[in-house]
Amino acid sequence: MTLSRQLADLVMQTPEIDNKDVINAAKRGVIDFFAASLHAINEKETMKIKQWIIDEGGTPKAWLLGHKTKATAAQAALLNGFQAHLLDYDDVHADVRGHPSAVILSALFASIDLTSADKIYGRRFLTAYVIGIEIMARLGQALNPSHYIRGWHSTATLGGIAAVAAICYLHRYDFLRQAFALAATQAAGLRVIFGTPIKPLHAGLAAQTAIRSIALLQNGLTADCDFLDPQKGFIAVYGEKGSELLLDNWGSEWKINNPGLWFKSYSYCSAAAYVADAANLLFKQHQFELQQIERIDLIFSPQGDSALIYPRPKFNRQGRFSAEYIAVKSLLGEPLDFTVFDDEPVSPHITALIEKCKRSYYEEKQSQRFAAVKVRLKNDEFFQQRIEHPQGSPKNPYSDQALYHKLAEAVKDETLAHQLFEDIYDFPDHEIKTFINKYLIRL
Amino acid sequence: MTLSRQLADLVMQTPEIDNKDVINAAKRGVIDFFAASLHAINEKETMKIKQWIIDEGGTPKAWLLGHKTKATAAQAALLNGFQAHLLDYDDVHADVRGHPSAVILSALFASIDLTSADKIYGRRFLTAYVIGIEIMARLGQALNPSHYIRGWHSTATLGGIAAVAAICYLHRYDFLRQAFALAATQAAGLRVIFGTPIKPLHAGLAAQTAIRSIALLQNGLTADCDFLDPQKGFIAVYGEKGSELLLDNWGSEWKINNPGLWFKSYSYCSAAAYVADAANLLFKQHQFELQQIERIDLIFSPQGDSALIYPRPKFNRQGRFSAEYIAVKSLLGEPLDFTVFDDEPVSPHITALIEKCKRSYYEEKQSQRFAAVKVRLKNDEFFQQRIEHPQGSPKNPYSDQALYHKLAEAVKDETLAHQLFEDIYDFPDHEIKTFINKYLIRL
Numbered sequence: 013m014t015l016s017r018q019l020a021d022l023v024m025q026t027p028e029i030d031n032k033d034v035i036n037a038a039k040r041g042v043i044d045f046f047a048a049s050l051h052a053i054n055e056k057e058t059m060k061i062k063q064w065i066i067d068e069g070g071t072p073k074a075w076l077l078g079h080k081t082k083a084t085a086a087q088a089a090l091l092n093g094f095q096a097h098l099l100d101y102d103d104v105h106a107d108v109r110g111h112p113s114a115v116i117l118s119a120l121f122a123s124i125d126l127t128s129a130d131k132i133y134g135r136r137f138l139t140a141y142v143i144g145i146e147i148m149a150r151l152g153q154a155l156n157p158s159h160y161i162r163g164w165h166s167t168a169t170l171g172g173i174a175a176v177a178a179i180c181y182l183h184r185y186d187f188l189r190q191a192f193a194l195a196a197t198q199a200a201g202l203r204v205i206f207g208t209p210i211k212p213l214h215a216g217l218a219a220q221t222a223i224r225s226i227a228l229l230q231n232g233l234t235a236d237c238d239f240l241d242p243q244k245g246f247i248a249v250y251g252e253k254g255s256e257l258l259l260d261n262w263g264s265e266w267k268i269n270n271p272g273l274w275f276k277s278y279s280y281c282s283a284a285a286y287v288a289d290a291a292n293l294l295f296k297q298h299q300f301e302l303q304q305i306e307r308i309d310l311i312f313s314p315q316g317d318s319a320l321i322y323p324r325p326k327f328n329r330q331g332r333f334s335a336e337y338i339a340v341k342s343l344l345g346e347p348l349d350f351t352v353f354d355d356e357p358v359s360p361h362i363t364a365l366i367e368k369c370k371r372s373y374y375e376e377k378q379s380q381r382f383a384a385v386k387v388r389l390k391n392d393e394f395f396q397q398r399i400e401h402p403q404g405s406p407k408n409p410y411s412d413q414a415l416y417h418k419l420a421e422a423v424k425d426e427t428l429a430h431q432l433f434e435d436i437y438d439f440p441d442h443e444i445k446t447f448i449n450k451y452l453i454r455l
Numbered sequence: 456m457t458l459s460r461q462l463a464d465l466v467m468q469t470p471e472i473d474n475k476d477v478i479n480a481a482k483r484g485v486i487d488f489f490a491a492s493l494h495a496i497n498e499k500e501t502m503k504i505k506q507w508i509i510d511e512g513g514t515p516k517a518w519l520l521g522h523k524t525k526a527t528a529a530q531a532a533l534l535n536g537f538q539a540h541l542l543d544y545d546d547v548h549a550d551v552r553g554h555p556s557a558v559i560l561s562a563l564f565a566s567i568d569l570t571s572a573d574k575i576y577g578r579r580f581l582t583a584y585v586i587g588i589e590i591m592a593r594l595g596q597a598l599n600p601s602h603y604i605r606g607w608h609s610t611a612t613l614g615g616i617a618a619v620a621a622i623c624y625l626h627r628y629d630f631l632r633q634a635f636a637l638a639a640t641q642a643a644g645l646r647v648i649f650g651t652p653i654k655p656l657h658a659g660l661a662a663q664t665a666i667r668s669i670a671l672l673q674n675g676l677t678a679d680c681d682f683l684d685p686q687k688g689f690i691a692v693y694g695e696k697g698s699e700l701l702l703d704n705w706g707s708e709w710k711i712n713n714p715g716l717w718f719k720s721y722s723y724c725s726a727a728a729y730v731a732d733a734a735n736l737l738f739k740q741h742q743f744e745l746q747q748i749e750r751i752d753l754i755f756s757p758q759g760d761s762a763l764i765y766p767r768p769k770f771n772r773q774g775r776f777s778a779e780y781i782a783v784k785s786l787l788g789e790p791l792d793f794t795v796f797d798d799e800p801v802s803p804h805i806t807a808l809i810e811k812c813k814r815s816y817y818e819e820k821q822s823q824r825f826a827a828v829k830v831r832l833k834n835d836e837f838f839q840q841r842i843e844h845p846q847g848s849p850k851n852p853y854s855d856q857a858l859y860h861k862l863a864e865a866v867k868d869e870t871l872a873h874q875l876f877e878d879i880y881d882f883p884d885h886e887i888k889t890f891i892n893k894y895l896i897r898l
Contacts, residue, residue, distance in 0.1 A: 069513045204681070208678050
């Protein structure tokens with residue numbers, strides 16, 4: 013039996029999950045997804061995609077989350093995935109080296125045909141989501157770090173494959189092995205495009221790939237092939253290692269819970285959160301003046317900065333992927349809110365300090381991921397902070413209350429936010445279309 | 456100035472082509488594209504995609520070639536590309552190591568908004584097509600053979616990038632550099648899926664990627680990045696070599712003419728055409744009986760068989776990519792027409808002879824691509840034929856009359872085929888929408 017058939021069987025035979033911790037982790041993921049998405053619905057980039065969807069037309073069946081309207085499933089997947097990841101405010105998973113929920117939940121919601129009468133229950137939905145994360149994280153482990161380092165954007169390359177698993181599970185489709193192959197042969201996304209709106213588009217495209225793959229199979233097209241073929245399959249082409257661990261201990265624990273999702277309260281790359289937290293501590297303790305600073309060292313565990321492709325950013329939007337930009341702004345106590353990352357050139361005083369930054373690497377015995385910021389002043393004093401677990405990362409998680417706060421800020425209406433929060437917590441025993449129809453015109 | 460900006464500038468500044476040989480090569484490409492496409496419009500696989508398009512709906516703007524109707528540009532690109540490549544009856548280009556016209560012409564036709572009043576002339580259209588082939592072939596040279604050998608399907612991975620160049624040139628869009636980046640970050644397609652309907656779907660997906668990239672940029676999304684970045688760009692990630700030759704001697708001669716397109720009169724992979732022609736000669740000379748044959752050697756220049764991934768095909772549809780299947784059927788004088796490559800198991804008498812086939816490789820001084828078939832009989836006699844230039848390949852081309860015959864067979868109506876042939880030959884001075892509207896309800 014081929015590896016891909018075994019994997020498809022494992023997925024499809026997974027019982028709906030009862031474990032409270034796992035279900036709780038999934039609920040938190042859904043809440044964070046809503047917060048990240050709703051925060052981005054009125055962004056001008058979101059409006060451009062929406063305008064395209066309106067121009068294109070089509071039979072409306074799926075929820076355009078936050079837009080009080082429906083669109084085709086493929087369109088909904090694209091827009092929902094795009095807006096969920098637009099502000100880089102959505103969750104991250106260490107094994108994925110990317111953003112799983114923007115793709116998987118966008119695809120899952122888009123897969124629900126609001127014109128059909130089928131009932132879909134929340135526990136199955138949450139289990140489908142857990143499975144999607146699982147596939148994405150296991151593929152990430154099989155491919156990384158070489159895949160990511162070569163230049164691939166794992167959110168994009170792994171997201172579609174993970175999302176077809178989630179969709180097939182949710183709707184009990186019997187063609188997952190073929191859906192894997194069809195999604196794998198469309199897997200794409202380059203990191204060179206980070207710092208443009210195409211990075212968030214990757215999440216939408218991956219979700220759309222999943223929807224399109226499922227639709228084509230539903231219409232009778234076939235994709236009878238082993239996408240994990242050892243010579244020419246997905247992992248052989250996109251990676252270096254083998255796929256031995258893909259099947260091991262399926263269901264004994266779940267990646268959504270261990271190592272767990274990383275939630276964000278900021279709109280820059282999570283790889284920069286280490287230096288942000290370190291620099292923040294230094295700012296709180298010292299409040300440096302710009303003129304005092306002689307040199308700033310940014311020290312990473314090996315490859316800890318590979319997502320941070322702009323050591324010398326020219327535009328603020330590139331600052332999302334610049335350790336130097338984030339560290340310097342944090343050191344000076346300047347805001348790093350959503351409005352910062354615009355298309356304007358980086359201010360000269362920030363650029364001047366960025367020029368004083370130097371990256372270096374240090375491998376610790378435990379291969380613990382960390383970053384440190386070391387500031388040397390002109391009077392030869394120096395100060396250092398080191399961070400292993402930035403705020404929001406799995407070992408330093410946000411409370412439910414902080415998550416609620418993130419949601420309420422995005423929803424803007426306290427009563428509605430509270431209701432949405434409660435309804436997501438009640439997910440397991442409720443019907444999803446009832447939920448969607450309740451919020452379709454209210455969010 | 457980045458490499459991608461230079462390439463985009465070269466494309467956009469290309470004068471419309473006057474050279475008769477080049478324009479003639481482009482016309483022949485268009486005729487072959489119509490023949491391959493129209494041959495496939497009633498296939499059951501085509502109908503499945505068409506049904507999906509009908510279900511999905513949308514504002515009809517672009518020509519669904521051969522279906523007497525319009526669809527959205529993205530849908531038209533998908534269906535047109537799919538049907539053009541469905542029977543593996545469409546053209547091939549050695550530098551591409553794949554099928555350029557199915558992608559480029561499908562995308563070009565889909566890019567023409569039939570609801571707009573803009574006039575588009577045939578010479579610009581043919582020049583756009585020549586440019587598309589040029590980009591695809593130059594990218595192919597930069598990446599291959601390692602790209603193809605690793606497991607990529609060049610038709611899919613290079614097609615979208617080539618097609619955005621053609622579309623931007625045709626419509627004089629000023630964002631080609633960004634379109635390159637947007638298409639490159641969606642480039643995908645694995646050879647492991649050969650022998651399923653997803654191989655032809657790759658051509659449709661690549662054309663659709665081009666259309667979607669253009670539409671997103673038209674709606675104001677930006678993709679400001681160098682897709683040829685030496686570290687993390689397209690060629691660095693998808694290949695091994697550099698991109699030095701991409702810009703050299705632009706416009707001094709054109710790849711569509713030298714080495715030229717390879718047209719097919721059969722529905723299997725062109726890599727198998729060498730053994731087909733050799734085995735055909737052997738059949739004509741000897742008419743072997745099945746029982747006489749002791750052993751069949753298939754001898755290739757190095758990597759000459761890498762597209763032929765089924766040494767032991769189980770189903771007839773896999774025979775399209777099996778040197779053994781094609782050689783054995785040809786040796787026995789059995790038909791290899793469109794109806795052969797179905798989902799049925801390979802007949803036992805063919806399988807028995809396939810078991811006697813052995814592939815080997817021989818590198819000649821000139822690195823001339825070739826294949827030879829050597830049949831050894833049980834009485835120890837042996838017979839051999841060697842082919843360097845199969846029928847239809849650039850150095851052994853079909854006559855215009857043969858191309859007309861291919862078109863007429865697909866159109867099924869002599870008068871209409873004749874008119875279409877003439878109108879394509881008159882392309883350079885005619886308006887394209889007038890042409891499309893003439894054939895929209897007639898083909």
